[in-house]
Amino acid sequence: MADDLRLGLNLGYWQRNADDATEVVLAAERLGYESVWTAEAYGSDAFTPLAWYGARTSRIKLGTSVAQLSARPPVTTAMTAMTLDHLTGGRLLLGVGASGPQVVEGWYGQPFAAPLARTREYVEIMRKVWRREEPVTSPGPHYPLPLPGGLGKPLKLITHPLRPEIPVYLGAEGPKNVALAAEIGQGWLPLFAFPEKIEAMYGDALSGAKPAFDVAAMVMVVVTDDLRAALDGVKMMLTLYIGGMGAKTRNFHADIIGRMGYAEQARRIQELYLAGRRDEAFAAIPDELADGIALLGPLGRIRERLELWRRSPVTTLLVMGPRDEPTLRAVRDLVLG
Structure with a gap:
């Protein structure tokens, strides 16, 4: 239970030239938001926008939500993180995640195998890089260093990191992956969080977390008098994620909705979406699901639902949606009092 929620802003993907959120980030920093986060899928990367915003700010922390493991070898992510952390005065929060087979195999051309073991090995290598205690080696099997049978030798990072320990968050949806985040990470980045159900779904997985462990939930926030329109906006997003953001036989987003108690609905939504019946898939999403994972409606209603x-178990709200200073201020006032 977190009586004192922290507050961050999740900008999602950078999409186009006009999507420069510098003024939004500056407003969030002025208003006391603790962090700003950017994402990647198979478009913009997560680090470049953070470097852009980091050069224009001085205090707000900068998070990746999330950098995909298969996009970069672990030493490349460690180098990028170290560089950005140095340039921004130690403000980086490094969120990483395994993604799913559709993206890993279809976009990166990498096998989607043993995501838990790969994640553990990946994080261990990054921490060896940052600590700079000795040349980096790893027995593998996923990221062996140096490459067996080749001419490589163990190397040590040339640049001294500003911090030998950069906070690592895991983007995780399954209970085993959440348990891994609690074991090896400083935080967990749940994409869909239903506050009343988190304890039942993940209580055991979170039981091994350290006292300062941060559960930083991404939450759509829409301040409006038109609750119906706000619900429909969340349902449109869920239609895509449940229906099409994953392979037919392996969709982690559909799985998590099932664990929330909507397994039959998730199966039906995916079936309709893949059949091209997207309006029906949209209609099949329960309003209570859309409402449960978001904060929607007039400020009074949002205040009540914040309780x-x-x-x-959520400790940080990473709000998605607000892009103007008055709304950012209103949300700040509700969350931080």
């Missing part, structure tokens, strides 16, 4: 988040 559910305060009573949950």
Whole structure:
């Protein structure tokens, strides 16, 4: 239970030349938001926008939500993280995640095998790089260093990191992956969080977390008098994620919705979406699901629903949606008091 929620801003993907959120980030920093986060899938990368915003700010922390493991060898992510952390005065929060087979195999051309073991090995290598205690080696099997049978030798990072320990967050949806985040990470980045259900779904997985472990939940926030329109906006997003963001036989987003108690609905939504019946897939999403994972409606309603988040294991709200200073201020006032 977190009586004192922290507050961050999740910008999602950088999409186009006009999508420069510098003024939004500056407003968030002025208003006391603790962090700003950017994402990647198979478009913009997560690090470049953070470097852009980091050069224009001085205090707000900078998070990746999330950098995909298969996009870069672990030493490349460690080098990028170290560089950005140095340039921004130690403000980086490094969120990483395994993604799913559709992206890993289809976009990166990498096998999607043993995501838990790969994640553990990946994080171990990054930490060896940052600590700079000795030349980096790893027995593998996923990222052996040096490459067996070749001419390589163990190497040590040339640049001294500003911090030998950069906070690592895991983007995780399954209970085993959440348990891994609690074991080896400084935080967990849940994409879909239903506050009343988190304890039942992940209580055991989170039991091994350290006291300062940060559960930084991404939450769509829409301040409006038109609750119906806000619900429909969340349902449109869920239609895509449940229906099409994953392979037919392996969709982690559909799986998590099932664990929330909507397994039959998730199966039906995916079936309709893949059949091209997207309007029906949209209609099949329960309003209570869309409402449960978001904060929607007039400020008074959002204030009431915030109590559910305060009573949950969530410690940071990463709000998605607000892009103007008055709304950012109103959300700040509700969350931080």
